Amino acid sequence: MAAGQVEAARGGLFALWGEARALGGVLLCAASFGLGYWIRYDFVEPEAMGAACERGNPWWCPLRTGFIMFTELNGFGWLALLLALGGVLALIRRSPGVARLLAVVALIAAGFGMILYNNTMAVPAAVIALLCLIRAR
Numbered sequence: 001m002a003a004g005q006v007e008a009a010r011g012g013l014f015a016l017w018g019e020a021r022a023l024g025g026v027l028l029c030a031a032s033f034g035l036g037y038w039i040r041y042d043f044v045e046p047e048a049m050g051a052a053c054e055r056g057n058p059w060w061c062p063l064r065t066g067f068i069m070f071t072e073l074n075g076f077g078w079l080a081l082l083l084a085l086g087g088v089l090a091l092i093r094r095s096p097g098v099a100r101l102l103a104v105v106a107l108i109a110a111g112f113g114m115i116l117y118n119n120t121m122a123v124p125a126a127v128i129a130l131l132c133l134i135r136a137r
Contacts, residue, residue, distance in 0.1 A: 025107045025133045032111030040115055044068060076113030077121025080106045084128035096136040103133040
């Protein structure tokens with residue numbers, strides 16, 4: 001039995017992708033980028049949202065403030081970079097399943113980071129995670 005058939009027989013998250021599993025990571029990164037775009041332009045940047053927080057204290061105001069603070073500290077970029085480097089370490093330790101999982105989560109965090117002002121760390125993290133995802137077979 002070939003390696004791809006064994007993995008498909010075992011099942012799992014990446015069994016259907018086979019050799020194109022990196023494409024799944026790129027699609028998840030693009031989906032998180034789109035979600036981040038919606039959050040940025042409908043929740044973070046509108047002046048009406050900030051004015052509502054200043055006038056009263058709606059239930060979502062602490063969530064918005066915490067989110068803004070997290071992005072100001074490059075939270076998504078650092079998270080993506082740490083996850084991607086964790087995937088590299090998992091590859092070194094010969095744990096391809098863990099490496100794939102960390103790489104996919106890193107790509108999701110990098111997608112958020114790319115649209116939410118964390119490009120400096122998110123883009124290199126996406127490249128590392130994608131290479132890790134390609135390498136983990």
